[in-house]
Amino acid sequence: MKEIAGAVLAGGESRRFGSPKAFAKREGTYFFQFSVNALRPFVQEIYIVSHPSLISRFRQVTNEKILLDEEMYRGQGPLAGIYTVMRRTDAEWIFVLPCDMPYIRPDTVGKMVKCIDESFDIIASAHFGRIQPLVGIYNRRTLQEIGQLLNERNNRMLSLFEHCRVRYVNEQDFFEEECVFQNINYRQEYDNYMT
Numbered sequence: 001m002k003e004i005a006g007a008v009l010a011g012g013e014s015r016r017f018g019s020p021k022a023f024a025k026r027e028g029t030y031f032f033q034f035s036v037n038a039l040r041p042f043v044q045e046i047y048i049v050s051h052p053s054l055i056s057r058f059r060q061v062t063n064e065k066i067l068l069d070e071e072m073y074r075g076q077g078p079l080a081g082i083y084t085v086m087r088r089t090d091a092e093w094i095f096v097l098p099c100d101m102p103y104i105r106p107d108t109v110g111k112m113v114k115c116i117d118e119s120f121d122i123i124a125s126a127h128f129g130r131i132q133p134l135v136g137i138y139n140r141r142t143l144q145e146i147g148q149l150l151n152e153r154n155n156r157m158l159s160l161f162e163h164c165r166v167r168y169v170n171e172q173d174f175f176e177e178e179c180v181f182q183n184i185n186y187r188q189e190y191d192n193y194m195t
């Protein structure tokens with residue numbers, strides 16, 4: 001198996017949530033930590049990619065490597081985070097997770113990793129009919145295309161998918177409970193799922 005790096009995307013503004021989602025908690029554990037823990041057994045290195053206002057907060061609570069989105073693309077969303085990690089690592093594959101999926105678990109990451117196929121550029125979850133670009137494994141050969149989209153100010157993950165060979169994995173590849181892919185955008189969702 002080629003080398004895999006883990007990327008936890010935490011550079012969003014949490015506007016809908018109202019406070020930084022990475023630091024919301026489920027059963028006493030920060031949301032971002034669930035993503036870190038899920039990646040840990042399967043990757044050789046982990047990067048949290050965030051923005052300047054959260055750096056000191058991360059440093060207080062974790063020893064993981066923390067990156068800032070490359071300045072030129074700051075504010076351009078998840079693609080900017082993936083780009084930043086790809087520029088930093090020379091791992092062949094980057095396993096991307098968001099920082100707001102508090103039911104994600106190592107088992108899910110392990111099953112996704114088993115689906116890595118060199119004849120594809122991206123392996124992405126499409127469980128339950130929902131494409132989840134942020135639960136995906138990106139080959140570093142997508143770097144150039146990502147850079148081009150960001151230069152064009154096209155920040156859509158799905159634009160990248162249109163230009164790449166994507167292997168979508170779903171419940172036929174492996175079963176997963178639906179809640180595993182639940183991300184939290186609104187305080188109301190937090191209240192529904194967490195309490």
Ligand SMILES: Nc1nc2c(ncn2[C@@H]2O[C@H](COP(=O)(O)OP(=O)(O)OP(=O)(O)O)[C@@H](O)[C@H]2O)c(=O)[nH]1
Nearest residue numbers: 009010011012013014015016049077078081098099
């Ligand atoms: N590194 C990086 N991560 C991002 C960026 N924008 C969003 N993300 C992350 O991508 C994931 C999904 O994004 P959203 O669900 O939209 O989260 P968000 O942007 O913080 O929240 P909203 O402001 O409500 O859209 C979250 O883990 C975000 O932290 C970005 O510009 N850079």
Ligand SMILES: [Mg+2]
Nearest residue numbers: 012013014077
């Ligand atoms: Mg957003």
